[in-house]
Amino acid sequence: MRPLTASEIRSSFVNAGSIDPERIPLPGLHEMLWDEREFLGWRDGSTAHRGYIVFHADDGPIGIVLRAAANRLPGGAAMCSLCQTSQPAGQVRLFSAQRAGDAGDAGDSVGTYICSDLGCSTLIRMAPHGSPWDPNPEAVVVERAASLLRRLEAFTAKVLAPRN
Ligand SMILES: [Zn+2]
DSSP: OOOHHHHHTTTBBOOTTTTTTGGGGOOSSOOOOOOGSSSEEEEOSSTHHHHHHEEEETEEEEEEEEOSSOOOOSSSSSOOOOTOEEEGGGGEEEEEEEHHHOOOOOOTTEEEEEEETTTTTHTSSSOTTOOOSSSSSHHHHHHHHHHHHHHHHHHHHHHHOOOO
């Protein structure tokens, strides 16, 4: 993805609600490997239940504030709805995003299961357990990256949808 500046990130949030974007702690942007990610995703070290996703939409950067459910998923395996990687249940969380605008003010939110560390971009670059990368690992990553962005855009559309 194209690199984002701190001010681009802070002005990108569409559903911050009562959260002051100026007070959101940002990850280290200088050491970020921008070429190896589809979105910037991070958890808030001081407010552990919060997470953030920022990506480039057609009209500019869009940021979404997420709230992680307190409960861990029960045992077994779980699948992230964005990268569609199956993992131990403890590594996937239910996150909810307050909807933008009036809908969010009225208490509406959208929930989905996402990798607990929001590190989907790392996962799609790893080969699934025990499966070879044949015939073309780069093409696999390109295809997974496109799917990941499509699913993120679909989730964002739900967050942005006007109140009905
Ligand atoms: Zn994921």
